[in-house]
Amino acid sequence: xxxxxxxxxxxxxxxxxxxxxxxxxxxxxxxxxxxxxxxxxxxxxxxxxxxxxxxxxxxxxxxxxxxxxxxxxxxxxxxxxxxxxxxxxxxxxxxxxxxxxxxxxxxxxxxxxxxxxxxxxxxxxxxxxxxxxxxxxxxxxxxxxxxxxxxxxxxxxxxxxxxxxxxxxxxxxxxxxxxxxxxxxxxxxxxxxxxxxxxxxxxxxxxxxxxxxxxxxxxxxxxxxxxxxxxxxxxxxxxxxxxxxxxxxxxxxxxxxxxxxxxxxxxxxxxxxxxxxxxxxxxxxxxxxxxxxxxxxxxxxxxxxxxxxxxxxxxxxxxxxxxxxxxxxxxxxxxxxxxxxxxxxxxxxxxxxxxxxxxxxxxxxxxxxxxxxxxxxxxxxxxxxxxxxxxxxxxxxxxxxxxxxxxxxxxxxxxxxxxxxxxxxxxxxxxxxxxxxxxxxxxxxxxxxxxxxxxxxxxxxxxxxxxxxxxxxxxxxxxxxxxxxxxxxxxxxxxxxxxxxxxxxxxxxxxxxxxxxxxxxxxxxxxxxxxxxxxxxxxxxxxxxxxxxxxxxxxxxxxxxxxxxxxxxxxxxxxxxxxxxxxxxxxxxxxxxxxxxxxxxxxxxxxxxxxxxxxxxxxxxxxxxxxxxxxxxxxxxxxxxxxxxxxxxxxxxxxxxxxxxxxxxxxxxxxxxxxxxxxxxxxxxxxxxxxxxxxxxxxxxxxxxxxxxxxxxxxxxxxxxxxxxxxxxxxxxxxxxxxxxxxxxxxxxxxxxxxxxxxxxxxxxxxxxxxxxxxxxxxxxxxxxxxxxxxxxxxxxxxxxxxxxxxxxxxxxxxxxxxxxxxxxxxxxxxxxxxxxxxxxxxxxxxxxxxxx
RNA sequence: GCGGGCGUGGCGGAAAUGGUAGACGCGCGGGACUCAAAAUCCCGUUCCUUCACUGGAGUGUGAGUUCGAGUCUCACCGCCCGCACCA
Numbered sequence: 001x002x003x004x005x006x007x008x009x010x011x012x013x014x015x016x017x018x019x020x021x022x023x024x025x026x027x028x029x030x031x032x033x034x035x036x037x038x039x040x041x042x043x044x045x046x047x048x049x050x051x052x053x054x055x056x057x058x059x060x061x062x063x064x065x066x067x068x069x070x071x072x073x074x075x076x077x078x079x080x081x082x083x084x085x086x087x088x089x090x091x092x093x094x095x096x097x098x099x100x101x102x103x104x105x106x107x108x109x110x111x112x113x114x115x116x117x118x119x120x121x122x123x124x125x126x127x128x129x130x131x132x133x134x135x136x137x138x139x140x141x142x143x144x145x146x147x148x149x150x151x152x153x154x155x156x157x158x159x160x161x162x163x164x165x166x167x168x169x170x171x172x173x174x175x176x177x178x179x180x181x182x183x184x185x186x187x188x189x190x191x192x193x194x195x196x197x198x199x200x201x202x203x204x205x206x207x208x209x210x211x212x213x214x215x216x217x218x219x220x221x222x223x224x225x226x227x228x229x230x231x232x233x234x235x236x237x238x239x240x241x242x243x244x245x246x247x248x249x250x251x252x253x254x255x256x257x258x259x260x261x262x263x264x265x266x267x268x269x270x271x272x273x274x275x276x277x278x279x280x281x282x283x284x285x286x287x288x289x290x291x292x293x294x295x296x297x298x299x300x301x302x303x304x305x306x307x308x309x310x311x312x313x314x315x316x317x318x319x320x321x322x323x324x325x326x327x328x329x330x331x332x333x334x335x336x337x338x339x340x341x342x343x344x345x346x347x348x349x350x351x352x353x354x355x356x357x358x359x360x361x362x363x364x365x366x367x368x369x370x371x372x373x374x375x376x377x378x379x380x381x382x383x384x385x386x387x388x389x390x391x392x393x394x395x396x397x398x399x400x401x402x403x404x405x406x407x408x409x410x411x412x413x414x415x416x417x418x419x420x421x422x423x424x425x426x427x428x429x430x431x432x433x434x435x436x437x438x439x440x441x442x443x444x445x446x447x448x449x450x451x452x453x454x455x456x457x458x459x460x461x462x463x464x465x466x467x468x469x470x471x472x473x474x475x476x477x478x479x480x481x482x483x484x485x486x487x488x489x490x491x492x493x494x495x496x497x498x499x500x501x502x503x504x505x506x507x508x509x510x511x512x513x514x515x516x517x518x519x520x521x522x523x524x525x526x527x528x529x530x531x532x533x534x535x536x537x538x539x540x541x542x543x544x545x546x547x548x549x550x551x552x553x554x555x556x557x558x559x560x561x562x563x564x565x566x567x568x569x570x571x572x573x574x575x576x577x578x579x580x581x582x583x584x585x586x587x588x589x590x591x592x593x594x595x596x597x598x599x600x601x602x603x604x605x606x607x608x609x610x611x612x613x614x615x616x617x618x619x620x621x622x623x624x625x626x627x628x629x630x631x632x633x634x635x636x637x638x639x640x641x642x643x644x645x646x647x648x649x650x651x652x653x654x655x656x657x658x659x660x661x662x663x664x665x666x667x668x669x670x671x672x673x674x675x676x677x678x679x680x681x682x683x684x685x686x687x688x689x690x691x692x693x694x695x696x697x698x699x700x701x702x703x704x705x706x707x708x709x710x711x712x713x714x715x716x717x718x719x720x721x722x723x724x725x726x727x728x729x730x731x732x733x734x735x736x737x738x739x740x741x742x743x744x745x746x747x748x749x750x751x752x753x754x755x756x757x758x759x760x761x762x763x764x765x766x767x768x769x770x771x772x773x774x775x776x777x778x779x780x781x782x783x784x785x786x787x788x789x790x791x792x793x794x795x796x797x798x799x800x801x802x803x804x805x806x807x808x809x810x811x812x813x814x815x816x817x818x819x820x821x822x823x824x825x826x827x828x829x830x831x832x833x834x835x836x837x838x839x840x841x842x843x844x845x846x847x848x849x850x851x852x853x
Numbered sequence: 854g855c856g857g858g859c860g861u862g863g864c865g866g867a868a869a870u871g872g873u874a875g876a877c878g879c880g881c882g883g884g885a886c887u888c889a890a891a892a893u894c895c896c897g898u899u900c901c902u903u904c905a906c907u908g909g910a911g912u913g914u915g916a917g918u919u920c921g922a923g924u925c926u927c928a929c930c931g932c933c934c935g936c937a938c939c940a
Contacts, residue, residue, distance in 0.1 A: 003892095042940050083939065155938075166938040214857055218935075221856050291936050295854040325854080329937095344854080419937090426938065437860065494936070537857080538935065571934085615933085645865045651933080653865060657879050664880090664893095671893090719866070723877035733894095797873035802921045803887090804873055842920055848872045852920050 004670035006634030010761040011820055014115055022777045023062075023117040027523045034070035035524050036062040037504055037563075039532030039540075040077045043103035044084055047110045049572040049616055049654060050533065056642040057569060057718070058328040058531045059116045063757035064713050066117070067781040073524050074117055075507040078104050081132075081496045083166060085430045089462040096430040096462070100127055110627060117777070122510045126499035131433040131506065133453030134515035135498055139435060140446045147193045150444070153261065153423055156288045157185040162465040164427045167290040175278035184263070184285035189425035190434060190492070194546045198223055198417045199687070200560070210529075210565035212649065215537045222538045224418025228330060229402050231411035233258060233308035236317060242266065242308055245331030245416060249405075250397035253386035253696040254359035256349060258336050259301065259321045261328035266320075270304050277302055277322065284324045291327070299348045300324045308336075311388060311410050323348065329420050339376065346376045359386050361395060371782045422543060424495045427764045429460050429468040430520045431493030439480035439487035448481050454489070467491055500540055501547035504530075504562055521557045526564045534568040534649075541566070545616055565717040567716055570651040574622040585621035591620035613653050624654055636759035637663045643718045643758055666762055669729065669755070673748055673766045677736045680745045683771040689746050694735060695743040699788065701731050702743070702750050706784040709754050718758075725754050753782045798823040799850040800832040810847075816843050823849040 017023065027033075038058035041051055055076075062074040085096035092099075104125065111118075124131055142148040156165040160178035164187075169176045194201075202223045205216045228247035236240055242258060260267050260286035271278040280302040287293050301321040309562045310316035318336065325344055326335055339349035340358040349356055354371050360381040367384055389397045405411030425434065433454040435447040446620045447454055457475040460468035469475060469491040480487035504527050510518035541563070548562040577586040579601075581772075590602050602609055629638045641662040646652040691699055706730040712721035732747040750767040756776050767776040791812065796819065798806045806828040810819055820841050823829060835853050842850040 039940095044940090079940070164938070167936095168939050170938095218857050222936085224856090240863055289938080292854080295936085299854095299855085412854070423937080428938090500940085533940095534934065535940080536860090536935095539937065540940080591921080612932095647866080650859080650866090655865080655879075658865075668893090717867095720877080723867075726877055795873080799873085799921070800917095802872095807873065840920065842872090844872055848921085850920055 004667050004674075004762070004765075006666070006761070009765045010113070010115060010635055013761045014112065014763045016764075016775065017115075017117070017777060020775070020778075022775065023072075023074065023119050024121060025071070025119045027074075027520065028071045029523075031071040033070065033073065033524060034065040034529075035073045035504075035527045036065065036529045037075070037507070037527045037531070038743045039530070039536065040079050040500070040503060041077045042082055043082070043100055043107055045103050045106070046311050047107050047626055049624060049626055051111075052114065052638060053569055053572060053642045053648075053652065054531060054612075055111065055114065055116050056530075056568065056639045057093075057648050059114075059639075059760075060643065060713070060718060061529055061531070062117050063760060063777070064781070066777075067753075067756065067779065069780065073507070074119060075122040075124075075510070076111065076118040076120070076519060077122075077503060077507070077510075078102065078107075078126065079496065079497060079500050079503070080125050080127035081431045081493075083428065083430070086428060086462060088431075093463075094785075095458075097127065097458070100430075105347050108485050110630075113630055114639070117760070122502060122507050124506055124510050126432075126503065127430070129453045129455050134506070135432055135494070135502065136435040136447070136452050136454060137449060137465065138515065138551065138554070138556075139494075140449065140501070141556075142192060142550055143436075143446060145550075145554055147196065147550050147553070148190060149193065150188055150190055152186045153189050154184050154289050155187055155189075155427075157183045159183060160465070163467065166508070167293075170288045170293075171291065173286050173288060173293075173598040173710070181286060182288050183675065184289060187425075189423050189426075191421040191423050192546070193421055194422045194543070195417060197546055199418075200549065201542065204561060206544075208561065208564075208566070211563075212566060212568055215534070215566060215568060218537045219542055222419065222542065223358045225415060226418075227413070228331075229398075229405065229411050230414045231311070231336075231405055233311065233318070233336070235320070236307040236309055238306075242320065242334055244334040244336050245414065246336060248341060248398075249401040249411075250383060250389065250392075250394045251341045251359050252311070252336070252401055253313065253389065254338040254340045254357045255310065255318055255336040256339060256355040256357060257321055257345075257352075258318050258334065259323035259326050259348070260334040261326040262322055262324060263328050264322070264326075264333045266306075266334075267304070267322045268320075270306070271518075274304075279302060280322060284322075287324065294327070294475040295325060297324055299349060299351060300343065301352060303352075304364070306675045307719065309518045311405060311408070319354075321348075321352070330418060331416055340372045341376050341378060342596060343376045343378075344373065355851070357385055359383055359389075359612055422495075422497075422546070424498060425492040426495055427467040427470075427491075428493055429456070431496060432498060433469070434492050434494060436490045437478055437480055438490065439482060439485065441485060442480055442482040442487075444489070445480055445482045451481070456493075460562070463555060464845040469493070497540060497543050501544045502551065504544070505548075505551070505557065515556065516728070518557065521559075523728070525557065525559055526562055529565040529567065531567045531569065534570070537568065567648060569648050570646070571615045572654055573613040574616050574650050575613050576620050576622045578609045579606065585619075587621045588624060615651075629659060633659060633663045635759070636762045637666050640666065640759055642652065642721070644722045645719055647714055647719050657697070665726065666759065667727075668767065669751065669762060672729070672732065675754075676744065677747070678738060678741050678744050680748075680770070681741045683745075685742060685745070687746075687781060688739075691743060692737060694737065695740045696736055698731060698740070698747060699741045701728060702747050703784045703788040704751060706754070706782050707789055710781070710784070713757070721754075722758065725751060728754075750782055752776060753779065794846045796846065797848045798824075798826060798829055799848065800829055801852060802850060803832070805829050805832045810846075813845060819843050819845075819849055823851065 036058055038054050062072050066072045080100050085100050088094055088099045089096050128203045152228055156170050158165050158175035158180055160180040165175055170182050174181055202225055205219055226247050228245055229243055229249045232241040232243050262281045271281050286298055301323040304320050304321040307317040308320050337345040339346040339356040341360055358370055359373050361367055361370055361384045362381045380394050383392045383397045402413050433453045437445045437446050457472055460472050462468050464471055476489040476491055478487055478489050504523050505516045508524040509517040544562050551557055552560050577591045591608050614620055640660050705724050708724045709721045735744050749770055752763045756763040764776045793809050794812050795807050796810050797804055806826045808822045836853040838851055838853055840852040
C-alpha cells in the first residue's frame with residue numbers, strides 16, 4: 001500500500017504557493033479586507049510549540065477568510081530587541097546582532113516549513129534601523145505633544161555588575177548572576193503619559209466586543225479607576241501636613257494609625273536623624289521593585305514617633321508608621337489605617353498592638369457586642385462610633401466626610417488610577433536608542449529629524465560591567481544640536497514593548513519611508529483578528545492601545561483601537577518525568593515504556609516517576625521540539641494536533657499518542673482519495689436525478705457538515721470543526737456502492753475544502769488527485785444547501801419527574817397535545833407514572849417533554 | 854498579598870438561550886486480515902448492578918433556586934496565569 005509522502009508534498013505545495021504569490025496582499029477597495037495577525041515572536045533561537053500553536057491558529061483564520069472572499073493581510077516579523085541577546089553576548093561572546101539574525105534565519109526557515117500563508121514580502125525586523133528610526137521620530141512627536149516626559153524613578157541596582165536588573169533577574173532579593181543583594185536606586189528616566197488616556201482606555205474597553213471578557217476585566221482592574229478623597233492630616237509639632245488618599249473616608253473615626261511608604265519624602269527626611277529608621281528603609285528597599293515581592297512580604301512597620309492629628313476627634317493622635325506594604329507609586333504614598341475595615345490594616349494593627357475600632361455595623365449585628373475577629377468587615381452597614389456620622393450608610397458617610405473636609409480645606413475629592421505612566425528607559429545595549437542629547441547649557445535637546453536614525457554602535461563592550469552605551473568611548477560624544485557645544489547622547493534605550501506597540505501598523509506599508517502610509521493604515525487597520533498568548537493580556541495589549549491613541553493625537557492615523565478582535569490561546573503542557581530516587585527532571589526522549597507498562601529510563605532502565613502535565617519549560621525538561629515532530633510526521637500532522645481536542649483558549653496537553661492519532665488521520669484521508677472505495681464520477685459531473693438512500697443521507701450529511709464547520713470556524717471552535725470533519729469522514733467510508741460515486745466525490749471534495757485551512761498541503765494534494773487543475777488555496781469555501789439542513793422529524797426526550805424514561809420520534813413542530821399523548825403512550829412512561837395522577841406536562845417543542853406526577 | 858481564570862469517563866474534550874451528559878479523538882478490551890508482525894479494518898468501552906432487559910449513581914466538595922442544573926446563586930477545595938525592567 002502506498003503511503004502519503006508528506007516530505008515531497010509539503011515542499012511541492014509550498015513552492016507552488018510561493019511561485020504563484022498566493023498570499024501577497026495588496027489594497028483593493030472592491031473587496032472587504034481582513035487583517036489577521038499573530039503576535040510576532042522574539043527570535044530566541046528555534047521555534048517552540050507555543051509558536052506552532054499560535055501560528056497554526058492564525059493561518060487557519062487567514063486561509064478560511066481568504067476562501068470566504070476576503071482580501072486578507074497576514075504578515076510576519078521579528079520582535080528582535082531584548083535582553084536574551086545581551087545574555088547570549090555575555091555567555092557565548094557573540095554579538096547581539098549576529099545572534100539575533102542567525103536566530104531569525106533559523107526560525108524563518110522553520111516557519112516556512114509549516115506552510116503558513118504569510119506575505120513574506122512584508123517581513124519586518126525591529127532591530128533594523130529601517131524599523132526603529134520611525135519610533136525615534138514618534139518619540140520626538142510624543143515629546144512635542146507632551147506625551148513623553150522625564151522623572152525620577154526606582155530601579156533594581158546590582159552593585160557588582162553595576163547594572164539595572166529586570167524583576168526576573170532579581171531572585172530572593174539578589175542579582176541572578178552576581179548573587180549580590182539588590183539595592184533600589186533612583187534614576188531619571190523617560191515616561192510616556194499613558195495616564196492621560198486612562199479614562200478613554202477604560203471606557204472603550206466596553207466596545208471591544210470581540211475581546212475575551214476576562215482580558216477586558218483584567219485591563220479594567222489594571223487601570224483601576226477609583227473615586228476617593230485626598231485628605232491632609234496635621235502633624236503634631238510640625239508645620240507641614242501629611243497627605244493621604246482613601247476610598248473609605250466613611251471609616252475615618254476607625255482610624256488608629258497612619259502609614260507612609262518607605263521611600264516617602266517624609267520617611268527619607270526622618271531617616272536622616274534616625275539610624276534605626278534608615279536601616280528599616282534600607283531593609284524595605286532590599287525587596288526590589290516588584291509589586292508581588294513587596295506585597296507578599298510579611299507586614300512590617302516602624303513607628304516614626306510622629307503623631308498625626310485626627311481631623312474630627314479633637315485630641316486623638318495617630319502614630320505615623322513607615323510600612324513596607326504602602327506603595328509610593330499609588331495615591332499619595334500614604335494612608336490612614338482603619339484596621340476594622342481593611343484586611344491589610346487589620347494584620348498590621350494586630351502585629352503592632354494598635355486599636356481596632358469597628359465603625360461600620362453589619363446589618364444583622366448587635367451594636368453593643370459587635371467586635372472584629374480575624375477578618376476585617378468590608379461590606380455596607382450603618383456607621384457607629386463615629387460622632388456626627390452615626391446612623392448613616394457607608395455612602396452617606398463618605399459624602400459627609402468629603403463635604404466637611406472640603407469645607408475645612410483639609411481634603412478634596414479625587415479620582416485616581418492604579419495605572420502608572422509607562423517607564424520606557426532601559427539601561428541596556430540591545431534596544432532602540434532614545435533620540436535626545438543632554439547639553440550642559442540647553443538641557444535636553446531632541447535629535448533633529450534629519451539626523452535620525454540614531455544608530456547603535458557595532459563595537460560596544462558587552463562584557464564590562466555597566467551600561468555598554470554609557471561605557472562606549474566615543475558613541476555618546478556629540479555636538480549639541482542647539483548650541484553646537486560638546487554634549488552627550490542619551491545612553492538609555494527603549495523598553496522593547498515600544499517596538500511591539502506599533503508593528504501592526506508598520507505591516508500595512510513595511511517599506512514606506514515614513515512609519516506607515518496613511519492610505520495603507522486607513523485601509524488595513526484595525527487588525528480584525530489578533531491572536532496570541534494570554535500572558536500579554538495587560539501590558540502589551542494596553543501599551544498598544546495607548547500607543548495607537550498617542551499616534552492618533554500626533555496625526556499618524558485615525559483610529560484609536562488597534563485590535564478589533566482578540567483570541568488568547570492557552571499554553572502547551574507536557575507530562576513531566578523525574579528520577580524515582582533523585583528527583584532529577586528527565587527529558588521525554590529518555591523515557592520509554594517497559595514491558596510491564598511502567599516507564600523507565602531508556603539507557604539505564606531505572607524506574608521513572610511520572611509527574612502531572614505542566615507548561616513546557618526548559619527548567620522542567622519537558623519541552624518537545626516542534627522541528628522533530630515536523631520532520632517525523634510533517635507540518636499538517638502537527639497542525640492538526642494543535643487544532644484537535646483542545647479549544648484554542650485552553651491549555652493543550654502534548655501527548656505522543658495524540659500526534660500518532662493525527663498522523664493516522666492524515667494517512668486515512670490520503671488513502672480515501674488515492675484509493676477510493678467506489679469509482680468516482682468525472683470532475684464537474686451533474687448530480688444524478690435520484691440518489692440511493694445511503695447516498696441521499698450522505699448528501700445531507702455533507703451539507704450539514706459544511707454548515708456546522710463554517711459556524712464552528714466563525715466561533716473559533718476549531719476542535720469541534722475537526723470533530724465534525726472526522727464524523728463526515730467516518731460516514732463517507734461506509735459508502736461503497738457503485739451508485740454512490742457522485743456523492744463520494746462530493747464528500748471527498750468537501751472534506752478537502754474544509755480541511756484546507758487546517759492541513760493545507762494535504763488538502764492541495766487531495767484536490768489535485770481528485771482531478772482538479774486549480775489550486776485549493778485559490779478555491780472558494782463550499783456553500784451549504786439550506787434546503788438539506790432541516791429535518792422533518794425530531795427525537796424528543798421524555799422525562800417523568802425530571803428523569804429520562806424514553807424518547808419519541810415526532811414530526812417537527814408537533815403541537816402540544818399530540819406530543820403529550822405520544823409521550824404518555826410510551827411503555828416506560830406508563831410504568832414510571834405507575835397510575836399516579838399527572839399533575840402537569842411541560843412541553844418544550846422539539847426538545848423535551850416532562851411529565852410531572 | 855492583589856487581580857483574572859479553570860475544574861465533565863482511564864485521558865484530551867462535546868453538550869446555543871437551563872431541556873436526552875459524554876459528540877469526536879486517545880487509550881483499553883475483543884475480533885478480522887497475516888506463517889508472524891507492522892499497518893489497516895470491524896465491534897465494544899462513564900461507574901455500580903444484571904447473562905440480558907432493567908434499575909441506580911454521576912459533571913471538584915457542600916448547600917440553594919427550578920418541573921428540570923455541567924450550565925444560575927452562595928460557601929468551600931484544588932490548580933493555573935498576571936503584577937508594571939522576560940517577551
